[in-house]
Amino acid sequence: MLYSEKVLDHFSNPRNVGEIENADGVGEIGNAKCGDIMKMYLKIDNGIITDAKFKTFGCGAAVATSSMATELIKGKPIEDALKLTNDAVVEALDGLPAVKIHCSVLAEQAVRSALSDYYTRQGIDPLPIVGEIKEPEE
Amino acid sequence: MEKRFIYADNAATTCVSQKVLDAMLPYFTTAYGNPSSIYKLGRDAQRDVEAARVKVAKAIGADPNEIFFTSCGSESDNWAIKGTAERLAKRGKKHIVTSVFEHHAVLHTTQYLEKQGFEVTYIPVDEKGLINPEDVRNAIREDTALVTIMYANNEIGTIQPIDEIAKICKEKKVIFHTDAVQAVGHVEINVHEQGIDMLSLSGHKIHAQKGIGALYVRKGIALPNLIHGGGQERNKRAGTENVPAIVGLGVAAEEAVKNISEKAAIITPRRNRLIDGILKLPYTRLNGDRDKRLPGNLNISIEGIEGESLLLMLDMNGICASSGSACTSGSLDPSHVLLSIGLKHEVAHGSLRLSIDENVSDEDVDYILEVIPKVVERLRSMSPVWEKMMKGEKYE
Numbered sequence: 001m002l003y004s005e006k007v008l009d010h011f012s013n014p015r016n017v018g019e020i021e022n023a024d025g026v027g028e029i030g031n032a033k034c035g036d037i038m039k040m041y042l043k044i045d046n047g048i049i050t051d052a053k054f055k056t057f058g059c060g061a062a063v064a065t066s067s068m069a070t071e072l073i074k075g076k077p078i079e080d081a082l083k084l085t086n087d088a089v090v091e092a093l094d095g096l097p098a099v100k101i102h103c104s105v106l107a108e109q110a111v112r113s114a115l116s117d118y119y120t121r122q123g124i125d126p127l128p129i130v131g132e133i134k135e136p137e138e
Numbered sequence: 139m140e141k142r143f144i145y146a147d148n149a150a151t152t153c154v155s156q157k158v159l160d161a162m163l164p165y166f167t168t169a170y171g172n173p174s175s176i177y178k179l180g181r182d183a184q185r186d187v188e189a190a191r192v193k194v195a196k197a198i199g200a201d202p203n204e205i206f207f208t209s210c211g212s213e214s215d216n217w218a219i220k221g222t223a224e225r226l227a228k229r230g231k232k233h234i235v236t237s238v239f240e241h242h243a244v245l246h247t248t249q250y251l252e253k254q255g256f257e258v259t260y261i262p263v264d265e266k267g268l269i270n271p272e273d274v275r276n277a278i279r280e281d282t283a284l285v286t287i288m289y290a291n292n293e294i295g296t297i298q299p300i301d302e303i304a305k306i307c308k309e310k311k312v313i314f315h316t317d318a319v320q321a322v323g324h325v326e327i328n329v330h331e332q333g334i335d336m337l338s339l340s341g342h343k344i345h346a347q348k349g350i351g352a353l354y355v356r357k358g359i360a361l362p363n364l365i366h367g368g369g370q371e372r373n374k375r376a377g378t379e380n381v382p383a384i385v386g387l388g389v390a391a392e393e394a395v396k397n398i399s400e401k402a403a404i405i406t407p408r409r410n411r412l413i414d415g416i417l418k419l420p421y422t423r424l425n426g427d428r429d430k431r432l433p434g435n436l437n438i439s440i441e442g443i444e445g446e447s448l449l450l451m452l453d454m455n456g457i458c459a460s461s462g463s464a465c466t467s468g469s470l471d472p473s474h475v476l477l478s479i480g481l482k483h484e485v486a487h488g489s490l491r492l493s494i495d496e497n498v499s500d501e502d503v504d505y506i507l508e509v510i511p512k513v514v515e516r517l518r519s520m521s522p523v524w525e526k527m528m529k530g531e532k533y534e
Contacts, residue, residue, distance in 0.1 A: 037523055057443065059463070
């Protein structure tokens with residue numbers, strides 16, 4: 001498996017690992033059967049993502065994409081996080097092997113899942129804003 | 139703790155030994171003759187190829203004219219299975235018996251034959267990774283052309299009851315082939331005494347180079363020609379011989395079967411120390427029978443973590459290992475071997491295979507046992523699966 005230096009860096013020194021107590025939004029995506037689970041925690045203040053943390057069960061790419069996704073949304077307004085695409089995560093990591101692209105999709109969907117939870121907690125229907133959360137195929 | 143480099147993936151490949159390399163080198167630059175040439179340079183090459191054939195034959199208790207050099211274990215498997223199928227289909231025998239946890243060189247070959255109209259019975263294995271010979275007996279039919287069962291499993295190292303299976307095949311008059319790529323050099327093999335009809339072996343698992351293998355075919359079995367062309371390998375596999383590789387395989391085979399029990403006496407206690415050390419971690423299990431396994435092999439599932447992450451972290455600590463996780467198999471499914479012994483997907487994803495040889499020292503074992511708990515703890519601390527396990531929640 002040819003991983004970029006950046007992927008290996010984010011794997012060996014993942015940013016924002018852990019949980020946020022009293023998080024404003026928590027999302028989980030994936031399943032252990034297919035080998036990847038990402039759990040994303042967000043702290044949101046006045047529409048700004050002030051903190052993002054994650055826990056991931058998965059391969060090197062799964063850890064690295066989770067780490068990069070949290071980096072890309074931390075300190076940003078929710079609107080920016082909603083626009084986060086898996087392509088942006090891949091690009092920020094200087095690419096991923098083709099068989100690992102699904103990990104970047106998981107990272108994108110983990111962020112959306114956490115945002116969806118945030119809106120639900122606010123009493124707002126997340127569907128029109130966040131859209132459907134795509135679970136990986138088994 | 140000083141970082142070490144430890145190669146614990148000898149089931150994947152091995153280094154070319156100095157002795158093998160030294161034996162090979164002249165054939166690149168000075169003894170480079172084509173074995174088919176009439177002059178001395180060619181005759182010498184032919185003589186040395188035949189000497190290597192004698193060595194390989196001796197290593198497994200065969201006659202030299204029963205040994206055919208191939209390019210690898212997969213080629214040997216393909217040739218044995220497809221060749222036998224092609225030959226016996228003409229006599230109406232279109233059924234093959236194999237097991238569910240063969241190497242893909244066998245499984246994908248039998249799957250290919252299924253598409254060609256053959257029927258294949260896949261014998262299950264028990265939770266310890268062993269085949270019941272009686273299942274083989276019951277699977278054999280009037281139209282069975284071939285039974286092919288691996289000698290030792292490449293992932294979990296379990297050694298199959300080859301003698302019993304060979305005996306049953308002999309009784310039932312069915313050809314018995316075994317993929318012994320992982321077994322040669324680790325267990326004593328004598329094809330004639332054991333009643334094995336065909337056997338595949340590979341060079342790079344026993345300190346020869348990559349790209350050389352051999353197929354033993356018992357005298358009297360007319361395997362169809364694999365490559366048409368010149369008269370090499372008694373017309374069966376044309377193409378100018380890879381003389382350096384063949385000479386290397388001869389030396390490697392000779393060396394590999396020397397002192398098998400002495401080597402095992404060194405490796406097995408170290409392997410057992412690794413097993414016991416890793417099993418001290420909670421939520422771990424040994425895959426495959428503890429005793430009926432290759433001396434250097436251990437395969438352990440570590441719940442709550444994923445195999446590829448584990449391998450990357452071990453690599454960062456200088457340890458080369460292997461896993462049966464989906465991410466290392468290149469598909470979404472984890473190893474078919476681990477699933478075949480009844481592991482759940484999520485447990486199979488967190489498997490670790492170490493395959494050590496006598497070069498992995500007691501100090502190396504200490505080092506591995508220091509690194510693994512730290513790495514596992516780190517990965518578990520960031521695993522939502524582990525978190526749920528610790529809270530007693532389901533995580534499927």
